[in-house]
Amino acid sequence: MIASTSETPIRVGLDWLAVTAFMLPKSFAGFVMEQLLREPLASPDDWDKNCFVHIGQGRRYGRIYSGPLGITLYAYPLSGIHCHLEIKGEAIKFLGQDRLFEFLESLNQLDELGSASLRQELPLMPPVRWDARRLDIAFDGVPFTPRDCYAAYLRGNVRCAANRKSYDWRSNDEGDTLYLGSRSSPRLVRIYDRRGFTRVEIESKGRWASALASILASRGAEDFENFAIGYLRQFLDFVDASKGGSISRAPLLPWWEMFVKDTDKLVLKLIPDESIGSVALRAQAYLARLTPTLCVLKNGLGISLDDVCDNSEYRLKGIHLQKISEIRRGLG
Numbered sequence: 001m002i003a004s005t006s007e008t009p010i011r012v013g014l015d016w017l018a019v020t021a022f023m024l025p026k027s028f029a030g031f032v033m034e035q036l037l038r039e040p041l042a043s044p045d046d047w048d049k050n051c052f053v054h055i056g057q058g059r060r061y062g063r064i065y066s067g068p069l070g071i072t073l074y075a076y077p078l079s080g081i082h083c084h085l086e087i088k089g090e091a092i093k094f095l096g097q098d099r100l101f102e103f104l105e106s107l108n109q110l111d112e113l114g115s116a117s118l119r120q121e122l123p124l125m126p127p128v129r130w131d132a133r134r135l136d137i138a139f140d141g142v143p144f145t146p147r148d149c150y151a152a153y154l155r156g157n158v159r160c161a162a163n164r165k166s167y168d169w170r171s172n173d174e175g176d177t178l179y180l181g182s183r184s185s186p187r188l189v190r191i192y193d194r195r196g197f198t199r200v201e202i203e204s205k206g207r208w209a210s211a212l213a214s215i216l217a218s219r220g221a222e223d224f225e226n227f228a229i230g231y232l233r234q235f236l237d238f239v240d241a242s243k244g245g246s247i248s249r250a251p252l253l254p255w256w257e258m259f260v261k262d263t264d265k266l267v268l269k270l271i272p273d274e275s276i277g278s279v280a281l282r283a284q285a286y287l288a289r290l291t292p293t294l295c296v297l298k299n300g301l302g303i304s305l306d307d308v309c310d311n312s313e314y315r316l317k318g319i320h321l322q323k324i325s326e327i328r329r330g331l332g
Contacts, residue, residue, distance in 0.1 A: 010140065010141050010142055011138075011139070011140040011141055012138070012139050012140075012228050012229070013092070013138060014092055014097065014100055014136065014137060014138075015088075015092060015137065015138040015201060016086075016089065016134055016135065016136035016203070017087045017092070017100065017132065017134070017135055017136075018084065018085065018086045018132065018133045018134040018135075018209075019084070019107065019130060019131070019133065020082070020083065020084045020085075020130065020132075021083050021084075021107075021110055021129070021130040021131075022082060022083075022129055022130075022284065022288070023130075025075040025083050028073070028083040028110075031106075031109075032073065035102070036071075036087075036095065036099065036100075037095075038099075069090045069091040069094050070086075070088055070090065070091055071085075071086070071091045072085070073085050082285075084133070087100070089138075097221065101216065102220075104213060104216050104217040104220075105218075105220055107130050107213075108217055108218075110130045129284075131213075132209040132210050132213030132214075133205065133209055133210075134204065134205050134209050135204050135208075135212050135213055136201055136202065136203045136204070137201070137204075137231070138200070139199065139200040139201075139228070139229075139259075140197060140199050141197045142198050142199070142200055143255055144198060144255040144256065144259065145176070145193060146175075146176040146192055146193055146198065147176055148255060149178050149191050149238065150178045152238045152253060153167060153178070153180070155241070156241050157238055157239055157240060157241045157250075158237070158238055158239065158241075159236070159237040159247055159248070160180055160235065160236050160237075161234070161235045161236070162185065162187070162235070163181075166185070167179060167181075174194040175195075176192065176193055177191070177194070178190070178191045180236060186205050186207065186208045187202065187204050187205070188202070189203075189232075189235060189236055200232070202231070202232050202236075207270050208270070211270055212231070215227075227266065229259075229261075230263050230265055230266030231266045231268065232260075233263065233264075233265040233266065234266045234267070237252060237265075238255075238256040239252055239253060239256075240252075240253055283327045
């Protein structure tokens with residue numbers, strides 16, 4: 001996708017997408033094959049014989065399946081209802097931006113598809129949720145260098161949502177890189193030139209990635225360039241701190257203004273966790289992690305988990321009853 005500056009075209013696009021879904025792995029694999037890779041899946045039992053090939057253990061997931069250019073699907077062990085899909089830069093370039101946006105839009109179909117696939121094995125499971133865990137946006141060919149940004153940062157000519165001390169500068173034979181924010185923070189900006197041109201990347205994780213993906217799944221590629229620049233500006237602006245009276249009113253530095261042009265800063269506020277039922281989602285994730293252990297105890301001891309719970313309700317305290325109420329509210 002292209003957004004033009006005064007002379008040099010700037011390429012703007014997604015560079016990393018990681019999505020998690022509570023869904024049976026074979027069903028989700030079929031969905032990915034059809035909606036993203038556009039490959040037919042003859043039988044759910046053959047899903048790992050097509051583009052996804054078993055390559056061993058990794059992370060906290062029991063099985064890993066890898067497709068073209070590192071498109072990877074991780075399946076949660078034993079319980080089999082937790083899937084994680086990662087699509088990185090080369091794979092996105094191979095698929096094309098338009099297909100990736102179409103895939104984001106199609107993810108909204110997962111509630112119906114996933115609920116149907118889980119109905120028999122987990123009849124009490126609420127509608128399936130999908131969530132983005134990481135989403136990166138890259139801006140290639142911007143009209144400045146990492147050294148311009150580093151010098152401006154050291155002079156205090158910057159408005160940034162990251163902690164003022166949370167930055168890192170690295171320079172070697174391959175080029176220069178400026179990091180704004182930390183690896184553990186929800187958002188991080190990288191500015192580097194080792195590809196022969198200057199690239200700006202904003203990496204979003206957790207709730208920021210979730211919010212971005214939800215918006216893009218609803219609106220698609222419509223006016224994406226301005227949306228992306230507006231989102232970057234919400235996190236970072238390089239300004240002339242000697243003018244305007246305060247850093248919040250300081251005008252943009254000329255080379256940064258040439259990049260963002262007249263694009264307004266995006267106003268995007270995250271809804272508090274309690275307002276979106278995240279308590280219930282965390283409870284579901286916790287249950288998914290406990291399921292293998294519960295199965296071992298149930299089958300090993302030959303007991304009914306329902307009977308155990310019924311006979312132990314008298315031990316519940318106020319804090320337990322409060323959590324039950326919060327989860328029920330989260331589920332509506």
